[in-house]
Amino acid sequence: MEDTEGRGGTEGTESWGGTEGTESWGGVEDEDGRGSFRRGFRAGIPFAVAGGLLSVSFGVVARDSGFTALAAVLTSLLVFAGAAQFAAIAVVAAGGTPVAAAAAAGLMNSRFLPMGVALAPSLRAGAVVRAFQGQAIVDASWAMADRGDGTFDRWFLFGATAPQWVTWQAGTIIGAYGGSLLGALSRFGLDAVYPAFFLAVLVPELRDRNRIGVALGGVLIALAVTPFVPGGLPVLLASLAALWGLRGSRA
Numbered sequence: 001m002e003d004t005e006g007r008g009g010t011e012g013t014e015s016w017g018g019t020e021g022t023e024s025w026g027g028v029e030d031e032d033g034r035g036s037f038r039r040g041f042r043a044g045i046p047f048a049v050a051g052g053l054l055s056v057s058f059g060v061v062a063r064d065s066g067f068t069a070l071a072a073v074l075t076s077l078l079v080f081a082g083a084a085q086f087a088a089i090a091v092v093a094a095g096g097t098p099v100a101a102a103a104a105a106g107l108m109n110s111r112f113l114p115m116g117v118a119l120a121p122s123l124r125a126g127a128v129v130r131a132f133q134g135q136a137i138v139d140a141s142w143a144m145a146d147r148g149d150g151t152f153d154r155w156f157l158f159g160a161t162a163p164q165w166v167t168w169q170a171g172t173i174i175g176a177y178g179g180s181l182l183g184a185l186s187r188f189g190l191d192a193v194y195p196a197f198f199l200a201v202l203v204p205e206l207r208d209r210n211r212i213g214v215a216l217g218g219v220l221i222a223l224a225v226t227p228f229v230p231g232g233l234p235v236l237l238a239s240l241a242a243l244w245g246l247r248g249s250r251a
Helices: 034-064 069-079 081-094 098-122 127-136 137-144 154-182 190-205 207-227 233-238 241-250
Strands: 023-024 028-030
Touching: 034 069, 034 081, 034 154, 034 241, 069 081, 069 154, 081 098, 098 127, 098 154, 098 207, 137 154, 207 233, 207 241
Parallel strands: none
Antiparallel strands: 023 028
16 A cells, blocks of 8 residues: 655645545544644643643652652653653662662553554554654553554554653653652642543543453452562553453454
8 A cells, every 4th residue: 555645735645444545533534644643632631731740749759769850850751651660769769779670660561562562553664663653652642542443543642642741751850850849749639640540541441341341350350469479560460351352342
């Protein structure tokens, strides 16, 4: 299939799913994905606000755990994954080694393995470019970009992640350099942002009984294995519940 893209007022088209000339998301057709990017950007703003607040708490906690302000900022810049960053900080605060902190962060980020596998067929270009595009995977963006038929709107994903990346970096800077002025995070309710964030990601996905079953199955798996395996691994094992959802979607 031949893809062409217009610039400077020249009409461009893109082939998707066998339909030549347009890319669609939610039944709306877009040339070169710019419309999908804009819609994704707008959809990502509420999550960007929540993520920004969460990253402020990361900046504060990182400083309290012995990180320099610059180290905290660089961590957010290079990792850009809240759960992994907090896991690493928890290990460091408990006196763990950098290797242990990296291992904990890796386990927390292991959920991106199945997410990346699911997204891969919807990405374009060569391996290097696809790997770069994959850096846009964050929980909320990935969930919202799901078309529900096994494919993803990559431009919507890129757009939804863009504001979240900006506020995550800005919040970390505020927390790392101005944390001493904020005082106890619980005063502002920032300690409740993280669970609220993931609930906001989950609720829109509970659109049918099959997905509800997958969500409950993941919860049960995580609860069952948490007392026996290292932190982060329950999240990876819980993703096995998705196999049942895949079975249901093909039935």
